[in-house]
Amino acid sequence: VPPLADNGPRLSIHEFRLISDFIAGCCGMVLGRDLRFVVERKLRERVAALSLASFGDYYHHLRYHPDRQAEVERAIDLLTTNETYFFRERPQLQAFARDVLPKLKEQAAPRKRLAIWSSGCSTGEEAYTLAIKITRSGLFDGWDVRIFGNDISRRVLQVARRGVYGPNSFRAMPPEYREHFIDTPEGLMVDPKIRGMCQFGHFNLLDTERAAMVGRVDAIFCRNVLIYFNDSARRRVIQSFYERLYPGGYLMLGHSESLLNASTAFELAHLSGDLAYRKPLGTPRGTTP
Numbered sequence: 491v492p493p494l495a496d497n498g499p500r501l502s503i504h505e506f507r508l509i510s511d512f513i514a515g516c517c518g519m520v521l522g523r524d525l526r527f528v529v530e531r532k533l534r535e536r537v538a539a540l541s542l543a544s545f546g547d548y549y550h551h552l553r554y555h556p557d558r559q560a561e562v563e564r565a566i567d568l569l570t571t572n573e574t575y576f577f578r579e580r581p582q583l584q585a586f587a588r589d590v591l592p593k594l595k596e597q598a599a600p601r602k603r604l605a606i607w608s609s610g611c612s613t614g615e616e617a618y619t620l621a622i623k624i625t626r627s628g629l630f631d632g633w634d635v636r637i638f639g640n641d642i643s644r645r646v647l648q649v650a651r652r653g654v655y656g657p658n659s660f661r662a663m664p665p666e667y668r669e670h671f672i673d674t675p676e677g678l679m680v681d682p683k684i685r686g687m688c689q690f691g692h693f694n695l696l697d698t699e700r701a702a703m704v705g706r707v708d709a710i711f712c713r714n715v716l717i718y719f720n721d722s723a724r725r726r727v728i729q730s731f732y733e734r735l736y737p738g739g740y741l742m743l744g745h746s747e748s749l750l751n752a753s754t755a756f757e758l759a760h761l762s763g764d765l766a767y768r769k770p771l772g773t774p775r776g777t778t779p
């Protein structure tokens with residue numbers, strides 16, 4: 491149902507198709523037809539800010555303007571969902587700590603280095619949650635532990651790097667984890683020890699060359715990101731995850747997500763109370779699905 495008429499240009503079906511195809515090509519995100527009025531509402535401020543007359547003009551700006559890159563980032567930022575919080579999907583985190591971390595300790599023992607990638611990390615709560623879980627497991631004391639978060643939005647990464655959060659971020663955090671945060675006038679700040687384990691970088695998951703700079707990792711969390719992607723983008727990102735993982739490394743998706751129709755290269759890992767994907771052990775380096 492179209493919303494009540496408000497000020498500003500309307501987004502026609504044709505303009506919506508142009509913009510949604512363009513955005514899908516940039517970052518993989520699918521904007522279903524039912525989102526036309528949402529897109530209209532979200533991008534209208536940009537059409538006004540650039541003093542453009544229509545969404546058609548905005549599409550041309552995104553495609554052809556010499557400074558288009560900054561505007562593409564703004565549009566993607568306005569259209570993506572950045573919802574996240576500490577200890578999201580707790581049963582999965584518990585299974586990760588109970589079943590996956592001991593396995594990773596065994597596999598990575600010769601390196602004494604553990605690397606985890608929080609892909610599509612948004613404001614960083616997922617990366618910090620993993621750092622807390624790893625620290626509390628006590629399995630990796632004396633190891634070089636790194637958690638790397640990436641996102642396509644520079645705005646959310648600024649929040650992640652700052653590491654200070656309001657009450658909304660803590661809505662699912664059990665009280666015993668409060669000790670990993672310090673009170674500040676602006677909110678709770680992640681303890682510097684946990685903060686020091688995490689790094690954040692800006693890149694698009696579809697840019698697989700940039701993704702290669704993450705190096706090789708023991709586990710990848712990609713939760714609530716690929717659900718917004720089209721099939722070809724999803725396949726491409728999954729393939730780059732496969733290449734980044736050490737043999738025996740784990741891929742943890744969101745609870746409603748699977749690799750169905752995206753890849754057969756991973757094996758299913760049955761964790762207590764949860765499922766994950768695993769790159770088979772003994773996979774030669776560089777092998778692709």
Ligand SMILES: C[S@@+](CC[C@H](N)C(=O)[O-])C[C@H]1O[C@@H](n2cnc3c(N)ncnc32)[C@H](O)[C@@H]1O
Binds near residue numbers: 518
């Ligand atoms: C809903 S949040 C999920 C955050 C966290 N993983 C969680 O589950 O709580 C999805 C994040 O993915 C990011 N994202 C979407 N498309 C992306 C892309 N192509 N490359 C990198 N990040 C992307 C969005 O900017 C957003 O911050």
